[in-house]
Ligand SMILES: NC(=O)C1=CN([C@@H]2O[C@H](COP(=O)(O)OP(=O)(O)OC[C@H]3O[C@@H](n4cnc5c(N)ncnc54)[C@H](OP(=O)(O)O)[C@@H]3O)[C@@H](O)[C@H]2O)C=CC1
């Protein structure tokens with residue numbers, strides 16, 4: 001199948017590279033210095049699962065030059081969603097799927113509105129990967145999982161074919177029969193993990209070990225559960241307890257991509273994570289003070305490291 005990676009960053013670059021390495025037909029969309037490096041030196045991945053180098057990849061900043069795709073793997077940061085969605089329109093044929101591995105729960109609403117619901121396949125990913133320098137993706141540990149599925153729960157030909165390609169490429173992949181719930185399940189955990197690791201500026205270990213930050217983490221996740229349930233997502237009422245038990249099983253040094261971005265002075269996705277929970281809670285009449293606090297505290301950093309004005 002013809003795959004196009006829209007946004008060759010930590011997520012798109014890692015999974016696209018694994019698929020290309022396995023011999024699948026993958027084209028990449030990138031920009032800036034990263035694009036230049038990918039053109040000049042190819043795509044490198046540094047990973048505990050094995051480094052790889054693809055010296056010659058099909059890469060462009062203009063998706064319109066790539067012809068039709070069978071599946072677009074959508075991996076831009078959330079603030080770039082609208083622009084990137086417009087750019088991929090020329091890739092769409094009648095049966096083309098677009099699967100976003102972005103975080104958050106609003107991404108597919110944006111894609112549906114711009115591209116049409118028939119093109120949108122739901123997805124989440126579990127990985128810690130970043131652009132280490134132009135042309136080089138660094139994978140931090142051995143986690144590299146994709147979960148995806150059609151919103152109507154059927155196993156379509158495009159979903160099955162992508163699953164087969166992932167398995168062939170050594171990617172841990174799973175088809176979900178209830179992808180909306182799968183996305184919200186990850187969202188509950190991610191909002192807790194990203195909110196706490198970023199505001200505390202520490203990995204999860206000390207946060208879960210301290211009774212006060214542990215209780216706050218539970219409250220953050222519980223607010224997401226309440227919002228989800230109010231919107232009709234079938235999460236159990238005690239799902240935050242389940243996620244807290246899950247938090248106890250992850251490595252103590254685990255952190256979030258948002259914490260990484262904060263430490264590097266990058267723009268933050270907080271408005272689409274805790275901020276989105278607070279906005280939805282307000283609209284639904286559900287109190288979300290913990291998520292509101294995270295959004296308000298991180299607002300100072302949400303556009304990147306604030307400059308210091310000489311006084
Ligand atoms: N990194 C991770 O480990 C994980 C990330 N996620 C989620 O995945 C999504 C992507 O994150 P991540 O991979 O870290 O992001 P990155 O910033 O590493 O990668 C995104 C890339 O897409 C490029 N890009 C954006 N818009 C365009 C465009 N219109 N044309 C060409 N290139 C474009 C960016 O360029 P530029 O730098 O110039 O903006 C950047 O190189 C986010 O929603 C994130 O939350 C989910 C799980 C784990």
Ligand SMILES: CC(C)(CO)C(=O)C(=O)O
Pocket residue numbers: 103125126127128190193194255256257258
């Ligand atoms: C929870 C995690 C680390 C899993 O991929 C993630 O999605 C993120 O930090 O953005």
